[in-house]
Amino acid sequence: AQTVTQSQPEMSVQEAETVTLSCTYDTSESDYYLFWYKQPPSRQMILVIRQEAYKQQNATENRFSVNFQKAAKSFSLKISDSQLGDAAMYFCAYLVEEGGSEKLVFGKGTKLTVNP
Amino acid sequence: ETGVTQSPTHLIKTRGQQVTLRCSSQSGHNTVSWYQQALGQGPQFIFQYYREEENGRGNFPPRFSGLQFPNYSSELNVNALELDDSALYLCASSVGLAGMSYEQDFGPGTRLTVT
Numbered sequence: 001a002q003t004v005t006q007s008q009p010e011m012s013v014q015e016a017e018t019v020t021l022s023c024t025y026d027t028s029e030s031d032y033y034l035f036w037y038k039q040p041p042s043r044q045m046i047l048v049i050r051q052e053a054y055k056q057q058n059a060t061e062n063r064f065s066v067n068f069q070k071a072a073k074s075f076s077l078k079i080s081d082s083q084l085g086d087a088a089m090y091f092c093a094y095l096v097e098e099g100g101s102e103k104l105v106f107g108k109g110t111k112l113t114v115n116p
Numbered sequence: 117e118t119g120v121t122q123s124p125t126h127l128i129k130t131r132g133q134q135v136t137l138r139c140s141s142q143s144g145h146n147t148v149s150w151y152q153q154a155l156g157q158g159p160q161f162i163f164q165y166y167r168e169e170e171n172g173r174g175n176f177p178p179r180f181s182g183l184q185f186p187n188y189s190s191e192l193n194v195n196a197l198e199l200d201d202s203a204l205y206l207c208a209s210s211v212g213l214a215g216m217s218y219e220q221d222f223g224p225g226t227r228l229t230v231t
Contacts, residue, residue, distance in 0.1 A: 035219075044224045047219060091159075095218050099173075100171045101163075101171045102220075104151075104208075106159050
């Protein structure tokens with residue numbers, strides 16, 4: 001079964017501090033793509049960061065970085081120097097090729113609150 | 117914001133009715149995927165269109181159907197609406213299939229309420 005598990009329904013962090021959101025997934029593929037999306041109250045799903053499974057180096061995008069552990073099928077997101085604008089739902093997802101299509105399989109999300 | 121647009125923003129329908137949701141893909145993108153996001157859940161894949169053909173479908177009944185037009189815009193049609201169809205419907209566009217692009221750009225969604 002293709003599943004993504006986000007074990008933290010809610011997380012909170014103080015402004016300027018660091019927070020890590022957890023994600024585990026299940027796939028039998030050896031090459032795949034992983035993503036973190038942010039969904040603020042405006043509902044727009046915004047790509048935060050992506051990781052190619054064949055790359056050993058962890059992806060980084062400014063204050064956002066991932067800890068990708070392929071053997072453990074773990075893909076956590078670290079947000080450094082948290083800002084009020086980081087408050088949102090965060091979804092972990094991976095891309096699956098199936099029947100000629102590419103589909104994203106999402107977790108249930110983690111709601112991040114940033115306290116001033 | 118991405119260049120993907122969706123209309124309408126909100127919609128209220130009655131059980132048993134039919135609805136059409138629309139999506140304009142980002143310039144240069146030829147693939148459109150539709151997702152259903154129920155309240156408190158992650159998005160679920162409905163289907164994908166590539167060059168006007170459906171090329172993949174999730175676990176949704178046939179009353180969910182779609183179209184893609186020559187300009188790569190797309191429609192999602194839902195017949196015989198049920199209360200459980202109430203959700204946020206997200207459209208995402210991308211370039212090509214496997215090996216060409218892996219990023220899907222999402223639109224702002226259409227909130228459908230079925231009463």
